[in-house]
Amino acid sequence: MLQVEEFCCPTCKGVLSFQESEYACSACSKKYPVILGIPDFRVFPDPYIDFEDDHKKAGHLAEQYHKLDFMGLVRLYWKMTPEVSEDRAERFIRRTAALVEKGAECLSLIESLAETEKLRGFNRVLEIGCGTGGFLVAAKRKYDHVVGADIAFRWLVVARKRLEELKMNVPLVCCCAEYLPFPGTRFDIILAEDVLEHVRSQESTLAECRRVMTKQGMLFLATPNRFSLTPEPHVRVWGVGFLPRRWMNGYVKLVKGISYENIKVLSFMELRRLLNKCLFTNHRILLPSISCEEAQYFSPFQRMQLAIYNVAKQIPVLRLILYVVGPYFNVVVFSSRK
Numbered sequence: 001m002l003q004v005e006e007f008c009c010p011t012c013k014g015v016l017s018f019q020e021s022e023y024a025c026s027a028c029s030k031k032y033p034v035i036l037g038i039p040d041f042r043v044f045p046d047p048y049i050d051f052e053d054d055h056k057k058a059g060h061l062a063e064q065y066h067k068l069d070f071m072g073l074v075r076l077y078w079k080m081t082p083e084v085s086e087d088r089a090e091r092f093i094r095r096t097a098a099l100v101e102k103g104a105e106c107l108s109l110i111e112s113l114a115e116t117e118k119l120r121g122f123n124r125v126l127e128i129g130c131g132t133g134g135f136l137v138a139a140k141r142k143y144d145h146v147v148g149a150d151i152a153f154r155w156l157v158v159a160r161k162r163l164e165e166l167k168m169n170v171p172l173v174c175c176c177a178e179y180l181p182f183p184g185t186r187f188d189i190i191l192a193e194d195v196l197e198h199v200r201s202q203e204s205t206l207a208e209c210r211r212v213m214t215k216q217g218m219l220f221l222a223t224p225n226r227f228s229l230t231p232e233p234h235v236r237v238w239g240v241g242f243l244p245r246r247w248m249n250g251y252v253k254l255v256k257g258i259s260y261e262n263i264k265v266l267s268f269m270e271l272r273r274l275l276n277k278c279l280f281t282n283h284r285i286l287l288p289s290i291s292c293e294e295a296q297y298f299s300p301f302q303r304m305q306l307a308i309y310n311v312a313k314q315i316p317v318l319r320l321i322l323y324v325v326g327p328y329f330n331v332v333v334f335s336s337r338k
C-alpha cells in the first residue's frame with residue numbers, strides 16, 4: 001500500500017488523512033474507503049456497473065481468492081458475467097493469459113523511444129486502466145515503483161491475485177483516469193493501453209496524465225483507429241467507425257445486440273487534434289508492430305492481414321494510407337517541461 005502522502009484528493013487535489021480504513025480530504029470533506037485492501041478513490045463509477053454491484057462482484061471473487069489460481073479467478077469472473085457471450089469471454093481469457101509478454105514488448109518499445117529523446121533514470125511507472133495487471137508484472141520486473149490504477153474495482157482483485165502469485169508488491173488503486181488521486185509530477189512512465197477509447201472524458205484523462213507526469217517523463221497510449229478497415233475490435237462489427245457517432249450505438253445493437261454507448265474510438269486527425277488541444281506539443285503517433293505473442297491467437301485470415309500490414313508499413317506511400325485506415329495507433333508523448 002502507498003503512504004498517505006503519496007495520494008491526494010482526486011476531486012480537489014487537497015491533502016488527505018487516513019483513519020479507520022478511509023481517506024479523508026479536509027479541504028472538500030470527501031471520504032474515500034479502502035475495501036478488501038484496495039483504496040477506492042472513484043469520483044464516478046465504471047459505466048458498466050454501479051459502485052455497489054462492483055464491490056459485490058469483487059467480494060464474490062475475494063471469497064474464492066484462496067481456492068483458485070489466477071486463471072481460475074479470471075474464468076470465475078466471466079462465469080459471473082453471463083451478459084458476455086461464451087465465445088467473447090473465451091477470447092478475453094486467451095488475451096488475459098498473453099498480457100505479460102505483450103507488456104514486456106510494450107516496455108521495450110517505450111524504452112527505445114525514451115532512448116531517442118535521451119531520457120534515462122526512469123523509476124516510477126503508472127498504468128492507467130491496468131485491468132488484470134499483465135503490464136504491471138512486466139514493469140515490476142524492471143522498475144522499483146510501479147502502480148496500477150483502474151476504474152473497475154472487481155478487476156483489481158483479479159490483478160492482485162496475478163501479482164501475489166508472483167510475489168510482487170504493486171499497489172493497486174481504484175480511481176477514474178479523469179480524476180487521479182496522485183499529487184503532481186510523480187510518474188516517469190505513464191501507460192494507458194486500450195483505455196483512451198473507454199474513458200468518460202478523453203481531454204480530462206490526458207490533462208491528468210500531464211499533471212502527474214515528471215518533467216523527464218513520457219506517456220504511452222495504444223488505441224484503435226476509428227477508420228480501420230478491420231472490424232471494430234471491441235464488438236467485431238465492420239464499418240462502425242464510418243458512421244456518424246450518433247448512429248454507432250444503434251447500428252452495433254442491430255447487428256450484434258450489444259451496446260456501443262461507452263466507446264469512443266478516434267481517427268488519426270481526431271487523435272492529433274485531441275493531443276494538440278491538451279498541449280502535448282512533443283508527441284508522435286506511430287503505427288504499432290503487432291507482436292508474435294498476439295498473432296498466435298489470430299485466425300488464419302487475420303494472420304494474412306497482419307502479414308500484409310507488416311509489408312505495407314515498410315513502404316512510404318502505404319504507410320501514409322495506414323495512418324488513415326490501419327487498425328491501431330501507438331501514441332508517445334514526452335513531457336515538454338524540461
Ligand SMILES: C[S@@+](CC[C@H](N)C(=O)[O-])C[C@H]1O[C@@H](n2cnc3c(N)ncnc32)[C@H](O)[C@@H]1O
Nearest residue numbers: 129131150151152176177193194195198199200
Ligand atoms: C479494454 S480494457 C484494457 C485493459 C488493459 N490495459 C489491457 O490492455 O489489457 C480497458 C480498461 O480501462 C478501464 N477504464 C475504463 N474507463 C476508465 C476510467 N475512466 N478510468 C480508469 N480506468 C478506466 C477499464 O476498467 C478496463 O480495465
Ligand SMILES: [Zn+2]
Nearest residue numbers: 009012025028
Ligand atoms: Zn478534496
